[in-house]
Amino acid sequence: MRAAAPGSIRRRLLLQLLGGAAVLSVLLYLSVRGVSRSAVEQTQDSILGAATIAVAEQLRGTDEGVDIDIPYTAFSMLGAVGQDRVFYRIIVDGADLTGYADLPAPDDAPPGLNPLFYSRPYQQALVRLAAVNRPVIAGGHTAQVQVIVGQTRSAQEAIVADMAWRAAALGLGFFALAALLAVLTTRSVVRPLDRLAGALGRRGPQDLRPVTQPVPVELAPLTAALNGFIARLSGALKRTETFIAEAAHHIRTPLATLRARAEIALRQTQDEATRASLREVIRAVDDSARAAGQLLEHAAVVYRSDQRAEAPLDLAALLRDIGQSYAPAADMADVALAVSVPDSAVMLTADRLLVETALRNLVDNAIKYSGPDGRVEMGLGVAQGRATIRIADRGRGLSGASLADLTGRFRRGRNVEDVVGSGLGLTIVQEVARAQRGRFTLRERDGGGSCAELTLPLD
Amino acid sequence: MRRTDLAAGLRRLCLALLAAAALARPAAALTLEEETLFPGTPGGPVLTVLSTTDTAIFQPLVVAFQARRPDITLRYQVAGSQEVFAAVHDGATEADLVISSAMDLQMKLANDGFAAPHHAAETAALPPWARWRDQLFAVAQEPVVLIVDRRALGGLAVPRTRAALTALLRDHPDKFRGRIGTYDPVRSGAGYLFATQDARQSDSFWRLAEVMGALAPRLYASSATMIADLRAGRLALAYNVLGSYAASSLPPAGDVQIIELQDFTHILLRTALIPRTAPTPDLAAAFLDFLLSNTGQQLMAQKAGLPAIDEAALAADQSLRPIRLDPGLLVYLDPLKRRRFLAEWSAALRQP
Ligand SMILES: Nc1ncnc2c1ncn2[C@@H]1O[C@H](COP(=O)(O)OP(=O)(O)OP(=O)(O)O)[C@@H](O)[C@H]1O
Ligand SMILES: [Mg+2]
Numbered sequence: 073m074r075a076a077a078p079g080s081i082r083r084r085l086l087l088q089l090l091g092g093a094a095v096l097s098v099l100l101y102l103s104v105r106g107v108s109r110s111a112v113e114q115t116q117d118s119i120l121g122a123a124t125i126a127v128a129e130q131l132r133g134t135d136e137g138v139d140i141d142i143p144y145t146a147f148s149m150l151g152a153v154g155q156d157r158v159f160y161r162i163i164v165d166g167a168d169l170t171g172y173a174d175l176p177a178p179d180d181a182p183p184g185l186n187p188l189f190y191s192r193p194y195q196q197a198l199v200r201l202a203a204v205n206r207p208v209i210a211g212g213h214t215a216q217v218q219v220i221v222g223q224t225r226s227a228q229e230a231i232v233a234d235m236a237w238r239a240a241a242l243g244l245g246f247f248a249l250a251a252l253l254a255v256l257t258t259r260s261v262v263r264p265l266d267r268l269a270g271a272l273g274r275r276g277p278q279d280l281r282p283v284t285q286p287v288p289v290e291l292a293p294l295t296a297a298l299n300g301f302i303a304r305l306s307g308a309l310k311r312t313e314t315f316i317a318e319a320a321h322h323i324r325t326p327l328a329t330l331r332a333r334a335e336i337a338l339r340q341t342q343d344e345a346t347r348a349s350l351r352e353v354i355r356a357v358d359d360s361a362r363a364a365g366q367l368l369e370h371a372a373v374v375y376r377s378d379q380r381a382e383a384p385l386d387l388a389a390l391l392r393d394i395g396q397s398y399a400p401a402a403d404m405a406d407v408a409l410a411v412s413v414p415d416s417a418v419m420l421t422a423d424r425l426l427v428e429t430a431l432r433n434l435v436d437n438a439i440k441y442s443g444p445d446g447r448v449e450m451g452l453g454v455a456q457g458r459a460t461i462r463i464a465d466r467g468r469g470l471s472g473a474s475l476a477d478l479t480g481r482f483r484r485g486r487n488v489e490d491v492v493g494s495g496l497g498l499t500i501v502q503e504v505a506r507a508q509r510g511r512f513t514l515r516e517r518d519g520g521g522s523c524a525e526l527t528l529p530l531d
Numbered sequence: 532m533r534r535t536d537l538a539a540g541l542r543r544l545c546l547a548l549l550a551a552a553a554l555a556r557p558a559a560a561l562t563l564e565e566e567t568l569f570p571g572t573p574g575g576p577v578l579t580v581l582s583t584t585d586t587a588i589f590q591p592l593v594v595a596f597q598a599r600r601p602d603i604t605l606r607y608q609v610a611g612s613q614e615v616f617a618a619v620h621d622g623a624t625e626a627d628l629v630i631s632s633a634m635d636l637q638m639k640l641a642n643d644g645f646a647a648p649h650h651a652a653e654t655a656a657l658p659p660w661a662r663w664r665d666q667l668f669a670v671a672q673e674p675v676v677l678i679v680d681r682r683a684l685g686g687l688a689v690p691r692t693r694a695a696l697t698a699l700l701r702d703h704p705d706k707f708r709g710r711i712g713t714y715d716p717v718r719s720g721a722g723y724l725f726a727t728q729d730a731r732q733s734d735s736f737w738r739l740a741e742v743m744g745a746l747a748p749r750l751y752a753s754s755a756t757m758i759a760d761l762r763a764g765r766l767a768l769a770y771n772v773l774g775s776y777a778a779s780s781l782p783p784a785g786d787v788q789i790i791e792l793q794d795f796t797h798i799l800l801r802t803a804l805i806p807r808t809a810p811t812p813d814l815a816a817a818f819l820d821f822l823l824s825n826t827g828q829q830l831m832a833q834k835a836g837l838p839a840i841d842e843a844a845l846a847a848d849q850s851l852r853p854i855r856l857d858p859g860l861l862v863y864l865d866p867l868k869r870r871r872f873l874a875e876w877s878a879a880l881r882q883p
Contacts, residue, residue: 139867139871140867140868141867141868141871142862142865142867142868143862144731144859144862144863145859146862147857147858147859147861147862148855148857148858148859148862150858151855151857151858151859152857155663155664155857156858157641157642157643157644157664157858158642158858158861159642169867170865170866170867171865195643195644196644197644226664
């Protein structure tokens with residue numbers, strides 16, 4: 073197979089249509105010109121033939137020989153079409169009777185009683201001639217008489233030239249019309265392609281729904297293939313997420329058993345070295361468990377961001393709920409948790425699980441990285457059609473790490489010290505912000521600590 | 532007045548000199564009736580016009596033309612229409628412009644390739660019937676008329692149609708015997724043209740010819756002599772006379788009346804062509820364009836007495852039939868056709 077030609081379908085189609093139209097226009101021009109020329113020639117010939125026969129009909133046989141009374145109308149009718157020069161010659165048995173003795177005679181004998189037409193140069197012009205033969209009984213014997221009438225063809229040339237101009241105008245007009253139609257056709261042919269491309273281009277990066285756009289039958293295989301591809305892709309994604317979720321689940325259960333055993337062993341042994349290594353084991357198990365939990369959470373978020381369960385959601389209420397559920401953890405860490413949200417509801421349409429998961433991770437970070445006597449503030453503001461959730465702490469700050477550094481998978485800051493974590497929390501937050509068409513920022517706070525902001529569009 | 536006399540005197544002198552020169556030359560093929568030199572700037576170009584029209588008629592046009600182009604010396608030659616035709620046909624003339632009233636002969640010259648093409652705004656403005664190709668151009672249109680001396684009629688009604696004329700002649704032969712004038716088609720090209728066109732147009736011509744033939748008609752070679760005889764009282768009527776000659780040489784309110792017959796009156800076109808052999812065709816073209824220009828046409832009508840080309844006048848009166856410039860004119864020039872026509876004409880006119 074030939075390599076597909078690059079370039080634009082629109083241009084190729086347009087050029088081919090225009091090329092076809094141009095060829096047809098030229099053919100139209102040539103055929104109209106040819107047809108009109110032969111029509112004019114035939115008309116002229118028949119007038120010339122009629123004039124010749126009219127002359128021949130006036131041949132008379134007398135006792136002295138052949139006589140002729142050339143009719144006025146015969147020549148006059150030749151002048152009807154245009155002002156062309158007229159010549160004639162009458163030959164009796166090979167001898168000239170009257171007329172132009174040097175007018176060229178035909179090479180062949182005229183057929184029967186009909187005129188024979190031929191063209192010859194005569195008197196610095198191309199002359200069209202008609203010849204007829206008539207037997208005339210004169211002076212007791214039958215004489216063969218040939219009547220030749222000729223006419224220049226300047227009137228015919230003028231008519232043909234005029235016809236050629238008309239034909240050219242016709243061809244041009246035809247081409248102009250065809251060009252207009254070609255442009256319209258090209259536009260209408262390419263429009264479904266444009267529409268499909270536009271619809272696909274407007275999709276978000278996570279949108280893996282099948283293409284349901286109505287398309288012409290010729291494009292159906294393309295959309296079918298595209299939909300198949302999308303289905304395989306999302307199937308693969310889904311399998312991956314499911315696999316991770318199952319794997320996390322399968323890891324957490326034995327880890328819980330392992331932690332319980334390690335704690336029992338820690339309580340039963342007095343050997344300081346063994347106790348230290350057992351504490352190491354417990355910490356590693358905690359890390360792994362946290363990682364497994366976060367992996368599960370991440371998988372859930374990635375999956376749900378494709379198939380969001382959008383519903384009206386009151387952000388103020390959600391924040392209050394989260395504040396309440398983290399109160400024990402904050403107490404345990406000696407951190408004051410302050411929730412200040414408007415009394416009225418702040419409504420938006422969103423997937424509650426996604427937003428809640430993101431906010432939990434942010435509150436978790438704020439408490440985790442605050443240290444004893446810390447203070448975490450949860451706030452909610454509404455401005456310019458957007459709700460901004462602000463979670464600020466007075467903890468250790470970000471030590472100069474940028475948001476891009478921290479939101480990568482399994483990326484943790486250098487400031488974590490012995491804090492348990494997997495490095496997936498901010499990845500999840502970022503994912504949620506994107507799925508909900510919002511924005512996430514995390515920055516150092518004036519006077520120490522850090523401040524995370526998640527901005528979501530209101531309806 | 533004085534000046535004109537002087538100019539005329541000078542011209543006569545020139546004429547005399549030229550005539551002497553012509554005598555001194557070996558016998559040329561072309562015999563001229565008149566030759567007049569209208570001198571322009573000495574050493575300037577010379578334009579030769581060969582014409583069938585009398586010098587006196589054309590003189591005002593030549594003078595007006597020279598007022599515009601004083602550098603041009605114009606040699607005006609007059610000859611009979613057959614001589615003019617033969618001279619151009621045989622290359623026996625160095626004329627730059629040929630003006631003739633014999634339309635058929637002019638047509639034959641153009642048809643047989645003796646005329647050079649000429650294009651100008653003036654020629655393009657001519658109506659199609661007053662022009663053949665870009666070679667033959669009508670400069671004046673002249674009715675072919677009947678002239679009657681009312682004294683000879685003696686109170687009888689003036690005939691308005693050929694039928695009425697035939698009846699008049701038949702009913703009063705004694706009044707008209709020997710007093711009818713018409714062209715001799717054998718000697719006169721114009722007479723032949725008029726007779727053939729009449730014959731072509733209607734059978735009433737032959738009836739008229741037969742009636743005339745019984746009244747011993749006098750045959751002429753030119754309109755001028757015919758009109759002269761009519762004025763002198765030798766003729767009662769003249770049939771087929773060029774109206775322009777008649778109008779210019781008759782007193783306006785005399786007993787002689789010019790009649791355009793109502794069944795049909797032929798309009799002769801006085802035509803001009805530039806021969807292929809013209810030594811200075813551009814001068815010829817300049818003079819021709821002048822003749823066809825508005826000024827030229829006005830002068831032609833007012834000073835020369837030759838009616839200007841006027842389509843409206845023809846359209847207004849349907850009995851006026853211009854003789855068409857078409858190849859039909861060639862037909863009667865065919866020798867067999869001519870012999871046959873003249874034989875028929877003689878048979879009709881010269882009755883025992
Ligand atoms: N409130 C905060 N104060 C200081 N550092 C923070 C804060 N929030 C996040 N960080 C830094 O950003 C890093 C990434 O946070 P992220 O939540 O993704 O991971 P983690 O908290 O370490 O692990 P986990 O997945 O268990 O939440 C953290 O390791 C920490 O260094
Ligand atoms: Mg975290």
